Amino acid sequence: MSPYKTITTDEKSSDVVWHEASVTPAQRESNNGHQGAVLWFTGLSGSGKSTVANAVDKMLHDRGCKTYILDGDNVRHGLNKDLGFNDVDRIENIRRIGEVSNLFVDAGLIVCSAFISPFIADRAMVRALLPETRFIEVFIDTPISICEQRDPKGLYKKARAGEIKNFTGIDSAYEAPDAAEIHIKTAELSVEMCAKQVINYMLDNNIISAK
Ligand SMILES: Nc1ncnc2c1ncn2[C@@H]1O[C@H](COP(=O)(O)OS(=O)(=O)O)[C@@H](OP(=O)(O)O)[C@H]1O
Ligand SMILES: Nc1ncnc2c1ncn2[C@@H]1O[C@H](COP(=O)(O)OP(=O)(O)O)[C@@H](O)[C@H]1O
Numbered sequence: 001m002s003p004y005k006t007i008t009t010d011e012k013s014s015d016v017v018w019h020e021a022s023v024t025p026a027q028r029e030s031n032n033g034h035q036g037a038v039l040w041f042t043g044l045s046g047s048g049k050s051t052v053a054n055a056v057d058k059m060l061h062d063r064g065c066k067t068y069i070l071d072g073d074n075v076r077h078g079l080n081k082d083l084g085f086n087d088v089d090r091i092e093n094i095r096r097i098g099e100v101s102n103l104f105v106d107a108g109l110i111v112c113s114a115f116i117s118p119f120i121a122d123r124a125m126v127r128a129l130l131p132e133t134r135f136i137e138v139f140i141d142t143p144i145s146i147c148e149q150r151d152p153k154g155l156y157k158k159a160r161a162g163e164i165k166n167f168t169g170i171d172s173a174y175e176a177p178d179a180a181e182i183h184i185k186t187a188e189l190s191v192e193m194c195a196k197q198v199i200n201y202m203l204d205n206n207i208i209s210a211k
Pocket of ligand 2: 046049051
């Protein structure tokens with residue numbers, strides 16, 4: 001059975017007409033040789049989202065998969081450059097990224113989306129947008145003490161000095177997932193092992209097939 005949703009009349013705006021594409025998502029996936037899916041990396045700043053997402057993207061690309069990567073810092077330079085870090089802007093940030101991720105999945109790609117995405121409700125909202133089983137939450141679980149020690153961009157130092165307000169984990173909340181599909185502890189594993197944990201999940205769940 002197709003996991004893709006049928007849009008009902010109630011869900012459509014009455015004045016905007018939905019056009020069915022002549023190439024279906026299933027046909028795109030068949031051409032690609034794998035399912036479309038979003039790997040949704042969530043975690044504190046400095047937890048390792050970008051590092052692990054890039055390693056996974058490279059491993060998938062090397063296997064011949066069609067992939068794309070969306071990263072917080074980069075998207076905030078373009079699509080979301082009008083947004084800041086108060087709660088309302090973070091919610092809108094994640095809503096837009098969720099919609100973009102959904103388009104990539106519709107195109108049959110495996111998208112690695114790496115955003116702090118601190119609120120449970122927003123991650124649930126993105127999950128609900130995607131066809132069933134195509135949203136894979138990847139919790140990059142790194143204690144804040146380690147993130148702060150790493151401080152790859154010097155942001156914790158600035159936040160502690162009061163130069164950055166609303167910094168996640170310091171004066172803005174991070175709500176950890178309690179049932180993520182993949183739970184990665186970067187303080188205990190190498191980057192390669194973390195990435196392999198994701199690849200193994202995808203193999204075990206038939207999202208990609210063994211080479
Ligand atoms: N106040 C504050 N809090 C957290 N992060 C901050 C802040 N200001 C700037 N930055 C930088 O922005 C990156 C996070 O952007 P995201 O789009 O992932 O954030 S969110 O999902 O909307 O919460 C984040 O990137 P990562 O360190 O890769 O997580 C930071 O580099
Ligand atoms: N196992 C690991 N997984 C991911 N990052 C790690 C790991 N071990 C050390 N690091 C380091 O931690 C930092 C994580 O930074 P980054 O990937 O930019 O985090 P984020 O995108 O969550 O802000 C990098 O400097 C990276 O080299």
